[in-house]
Amino acid sequence: MQPTIFHKIIAGEIPADIVYDTDEVLGFKDIHPQAPTHILFIAKLEKDFVSSIIDITDQTAHVPTKLIQAAKDFASEKGITGYQLKFHCGKDGGQEVFFLHLHFLSQQSL
16 A cells, blocks of 8 residues: 555655644644635554545444544634534545545634
């Protein structure tokens, strides 16, 4: 498998506007925002890599929950009271980067 742009962001090979960073999850601004606040959340650990919701297994079923919790924590930290969370699933579902990521969109600005 070829590394995706998200692999390269985690490795520090490509810059990103990081707004959330823990040992397990990274959140950064989308380069093509669809809302005043548009953040992508990804799992940082190789053991948590999943290409899409479509590919979730018993061993990786915890990953979407980890991303949702990170988004909830981010919103709370930033005082954002309303937002949307989206997973694109597969090419026909609008997924462009095959590295599981959660879109956080809010009409409130950071």
